[in-house]
Amino acid sequence: MPYPSSRPTMRDVAERAGVSPKTVSNVVTGAVTVSENTRTRVEAAMVELDFVPNLSARGLRNGRTGVIGFALPDLTTAFSASIAHSVVEAAHARGLVVQIEETAFEPTREYDLVYRARTHQIDGLILNPVRLQDSVVDHVRHLPPVVLIGEVEQHSTDRVFIDSRQAGRTAAQHLMDQGARRIVILGGTATDMSAKQAALGQRLQGVLDALGSAQLDAAPELQVEVRWSIAGGAEAMREMLAREVAFDAVFAFTDSIAMGALHVLHEYGLRVPEDVLVMGFDNVEHAAYTWPPLTTISFDHQDYVTAALDLLASRVADRGSPTRAVEISHSLVARRSTEGPPRGHTPPASL
Amino acid sequence: MPYPSSRPTMRDVAERAGVSPKTVSNVVTGAVTVSENTRTRVEAAMVELDFVPNLSARGLRNGRTGVIGFALPDLTTAFSASIAHSVVEAAHARGLVVQIEETAFEPTREYDLVYRARTHQIDGLILNPVRLQDSVVDHVRHLPPVVLIGEVEQHSTDRVFIDSRQAGRTAAQHLMDQGARRIVILGGTATDMSAKQAALGQRLQGVLDALGSAQLDAAPELQVEVRWSIAGGAEAMREMLAREVAFDAVFAFTDSIAMGALHVLHEYGLRVPEDVLVMGFDNVEHAAYTWPPLTTISFDHQDYVTAALDLLASRVADRGSPTRAVEISHSLVARRSTEGPPRGHTPPASL
DNA sequence: CTGAAAGCGCTTACAG
DNA sequence: CTGAAAGCGCTTACAG
Numbered sequence: 001m002p003y004p005s006s007r008p009t010m011r012d013v014a015e016r017a018g019v020s021p022k023t024v025s026n027v028v029t030g031a032v033t034v035s036e037n038t039r040t041r042v043e044a045a046m047v048e049l050d051f052v053p054n055l056s057a058r059g060l061r062n063g064r065t066g067v068i069g070f071a072l073p074d075l076t077t078a079f080s081a082s083i084a085h086s087v088v089e090a091a092h093a094r095g096l097v098v099q100i101e102e103t104a105f106e107p108t109r110e111y112d113l114v115y116r117a118r119t120h121q122i123d124g125l126i127l128n129p130v131r132l133q134d135s136v137v138d139h140v141r142h143l144p145p146v147v148l149i150g151e152v153e154q155h156s157t158d159r160v161f162i163d164s165r166q167a168g169r170t171a172a173q174h175l176m177d178q179g180a181r182r183i184v185i186l187g188g189t190a191t192d193m194s195a196k197q198a199a200l201g202q203r204l205q206g207v208l209d210a211l212g213s214a215q216l217d218a219a220p221e222l223q224v225e226v227r228w229s230i231a232g233g234a235e236a237m238r239e240m241l242a243r244e245v246a247f248d249a250v251f252a253f254t255d256s257i258a259m260g261a262l263h264v265l266h267e268y269g270l271r272v273p274e275d276v277l278v279m280g281f282d283n284v285e286h287a288a289y290t291w292p293p294l295t296t297i298s299f300d301h302q303d304y305v306t307a308a309l310d311l312l313a314s315r316v317a318d319r320g321s322p323t324r325a326v327e328i329s330h331s332l333v334a335r336r337s338t339e340g341p342p343r344g345h346t347p348p349a350s351l
Numbered sequence: 352m353p354y355p356s357s358r359p360t361m362r363d364v365a366e367r368a369g370v371s372p373k374t375v376s377n378v379v380t381g382a383v384t385v386s387e388n389t390r391t392r393v394e395a396a397m398v399e400l401d402f403v404p405n406l407s408a409r410g411l412r413n414g415r416t417g418v419i420g421f422a423l424p425d426l427t428t429a430f431s432a433s434i435a436h437s438v439v440e441a442a443h444a445r446g447l448v449v450q451i452e453e454t455a456f457e458p459t460r461e462y463d464l465v466y467r468a469r470t471h472q473i474d475g476l477i478l479n480p481v482r483l484q485d486s487v488v489d490h491v492r493h494l495p496p497v498v499l500i501g502e503v504e505q506h507s508t509d510r511v512f513i514d515s516r517q518a519g520r521t522a523a524q525h526l527m528d529q530g531a532r533r534i535v536i537l538g539g540t541a542t543d544m545s546a547k548q549a550a551l552g553q554r555l556q557g558v559l560d561a562l563g564s565a566q567l568d569a570a571p572e573l574q575v576e577v578r579w580s581i582a583g584g585a586e587a588m589r590e591m592l593a594r595e596v597a598f599d600a601v602f603a604f605t606d607s608i609a610m611g612a613l614h615v616l617h618e619y620g621l622r623v624p625e626d627v628l629v630m631g632f633d634n635v636e637h638a639a640y641t642w643p644p645l646t647t648i649s650f651d652h653q654d655y656v657t658a659a660l661d662l663l664a665s666r667v668a669d670r671g672s673p674t675r676a677v678e679i680s681h682s683l684v685a686r687r688s689t690e691g692p693p694r695g696h697t698p699p700a701s702l
Numbered sequence: 703c704t705g706a707a708a709g710c711g712c713t714t715a716c717a718g
Numbered sequence: 719c720t721g722a723a724a725g726c727g728c729t730t731a732c733a734g
Contacts, residue, residue, distance in 0.1 A: 009726095009727055009728080010727070010728065010729095011727080011728095019704075019705090020704065020705045020706075021705090021727090021728080021729090022704070022705060022706085022729080022730095023703085023704060023705080025728070025729060026703090026704085028728095029729085032703080032704090033703070034703070034704085035703060035704090038703080038704080052466065052470050053470055053727085053728075054411070054470060054726085054727050054728070055470040055472045055728095056407050056408075056410035056411040056416065056472070056726085056727080056728090057407075057411050057710090057726070057727035057728035057729090058727080058728055058729075059407035059410075059710095059728090060405070060407040060408050060411050060709095060710050060711065060712085060726090060727080060728075060729095061709085061710050061727080061728050061729045061730080062710085062728085062729065062730085063710080065407065065472070066472075067450065067472065074436065075426075075432055075435050075436040075439060076429075076432050076433055076436045076636065078427075078429070078432075080432075081426055081427050081429075081431075081432035081435075082427055084426050084432075084435075084451070085425070085426040085427045085453065088426060088451055088452065088453050089453065089455075092452070092453070092460075097450050097452060097472070098450065098451055098452075099418065099448050099449065099450050099451075100435070100439055100449055100450075100451050101439065101443070101448060101449075102436065102439050102440065102443070104440075109443070115403065119403050119404055119405060119406040121406045121407070121416070121417075121418065121448070229636070230636050230637055230640045231636065231639075231640075234640060259637065259640055260640055262642070263640040263641070263642060263644075266642045285427065285580070285581050285582065286581055286610065286637065288582075289581045289582075289585060289610055289611055289614040290614070291613070291614060291617045291642055293614075360710095360711055360712080361711070361712065361713095362711080362712095370720075370721090371720065371721045371722075372711090372712080372713090372721090373713080373714095373720070373721060373722085374719085374720060374721080376712070376713060377719090377720085379712095380713085383719080383720090384719070385719070385720090386719060386720090389719080389720080404711085404712075405710085405711050405712070406712095407710085407711080407712090408710070408711035408712035408713090408726090409711080409712055409713075410712090410726095411710090411711080411712075411713095411725095411726050411727065411728085412711080412712050412713045412714080412725085412726050413712085413713065413714080413726085414726080
């Protein structure tokens with residue numbers, strides 16, 4: 001029997017079982033009680049015909065597809081992959097499936113995904129937004145149910161976040177407690193931080209808080225832009241070394257960035273942690289397996305995602321309820337990469 | 352206007368534009384030429400009403416959803432994430448979206464996904480199978496269009512593969528050329544290789560080929576089972592060291608496994624490549640950023656995935672055509688981790 | 703507990 | 719180039 005044209009329908013099953021299509025539907029959905037006898041006959045007919053329900057038809061009828069969307073910038077970074085994994089697992093546990101779209105840092109693609117949500121291919125959307133402000137969320141009429149994840153300043157949409165400013169403070173304080181005084185920041189510069197650029201801004205602001213408490217300057221020459229990948233971390237670290245400034249610690253805004261930085265420090269013959277302390281953010285699997293193992297900010301990715309799915313489920317069920325924001329707690333995991341005090345890196349005299 | 356109940360339909364658009372629903376459909380799909388004048392009116396009406404087509408309805412009508420499925424064991428390993436990324440990108444370029452399911456090495460979940468394909472939620476399926484033989488593919492009536500990726504011995508389904516036996520040969524030969532004589536194999540043992548367990552089997556067989564050519568033994572004590580993750584690589588390497596056997600090289604069957612192994616070798620004070628050579632497989636991003644950088648078997652992930660999507664598209668278009676298998680070429684990328692000759696690791700005398 | 707009717711929102715023939 | 723009719727395969731009221 002060819003696929004998919006001649007697939008059996010509920011009508012075929014109904015005929016074979018000698019009941020109405022509605023009864024077959026009742027058996028399949030389990031919504032209404034069906035007599036033992038009828039149920040057995042219907043189930044037998046389904047098996048004989050190898051019946052599978054057509055979910056497009058069901059979706060058309062009751063407006064739900066059982067599919068949720070997950071949009072993120074790039075699936076290959078370790079953190080994204082970990083979160084995507086958790087989304088797929090948590091969705092699976094609830095009988096949902098996940099459509100994944102990469103936004104590749106292009107707002108257009110983020111928009112496309114929201115648009116697709118509106119075509120009823122998906123019931124709702126978990127969005128790790130491209131931009132921190134000015135999200136597509138603000139620009140679409142008839143927005144589908146959306147939950148934002150990440151450090152977004154967005155109050156018109158449900159969201160899950162960690163307190164990144166506090167995390168930044170904790171991280172910088174830890175480095176200073178270990179003896180660091182000049183901390184390279186791989187993740188953003190103070191100048192590109194507008195009031196609304198929350199993600200970079202919050203972590204950076206936390207670092208500045210801690211430096212301030214210790215009466216230390218936030219040296220602009222220690223801050224550098226970085227692409228959020230291993231290669232990006234390496235590039236940024238090379239750029240920093242080329243600046244020929246002194247430093248004794250590196251705070252990378254993701255573990256992947258930290259991995260690239262570690263590589264370049266090794267390349268330059270700088271030892272971690274003897275010369276320079278290094279720490280990351282996210283606590284992905286590889287953070288425990290770099291050499292030396294990487295100190296990082298940790299939070300439960302599964303909890304993070306579960307909260308997002310809970311919010312999304314509530315939102316799908318009730319579009320009118322007030323917006324909610326859920327904070328996931330975080331902590332610092334100390335590993336060898338920050339066992340101070342560091343000797344520090346002093347560049348050859350120059351400039 | 353609440354969502355999603357009162358969304359405008361083609362009928363609403365048609366009324367407003369003063370045409371029939373069919374004409375709106377013609378404008379939306381672009382299938383039939385529509386007069387400039389009508390098209391403009393219809394488009395204006397769509398914008399005014401903020402119309403989006405309901406894809407469940409379209410899917411029900413023409414049997415295609417524009418969604419493909421991608422099933423793989425685990426999204427978090429670097430290789431899987433890279434492949435998933437390529438699938439999403441390549442699908443996006445063709446106007447398709449991707450539903451991802453993790454099979455978690457459970458055949459049941461693989462089956463679920465195939466089942467779901469049959470419910471018309473997806474048009475076809477790219478499957479990185481859990482088991483190498485006895486795949487779900489053999490057990491399902493009315494199989495949807497499926498393309499297998501990976502080193503599978505499967506001839507009833509379209510598939511994309513690399514010549515893993517040749518790759519294994521190349522890898523072992525490279526290690527021997529660099530002076531290695533006792534190569535630890537993190538990836539499988541000869542004993543668990545049945546004729547059909549192709550993936551492990553092929554790589555391992557290639558290694559055995561190369562050893563044989565060099566008149567070397569395939570020492571069973573140098574082979575160890577391993578979970579395909581960083582942590583799994585670390586565990587396996589620890590187990591190997593606990594065996595207290597001599598070795599001078601490590602061939603890990605994925606780069607992630609190699610990363611775990613590198614970590615443990617560092618921990619034990621063994622230097623790479625001075626004492627022990629290490630190489631991986633897949634050439635994921637982090638392979639170039641470990642310390643030292645990792646020699647590996649490389650192939651173009653984008654090509655790999657593009658071939659799979661091409662096969663799937665052909666299969667969706669023509670279910671009756673003969674099965675095809677596409678090979679993607681590979682090569683060895685030499686980095687510092689295998690710059691021999693290695694001194695070798697000799698365990699303290701024991702046993 | 704089961705059935706007959708109607709419709710979810712599209713698109714495929716078939717006419718004009 | 720455009721329209722009226724019918725139907726894709728389900729499920730929601732409504733009867734019995």
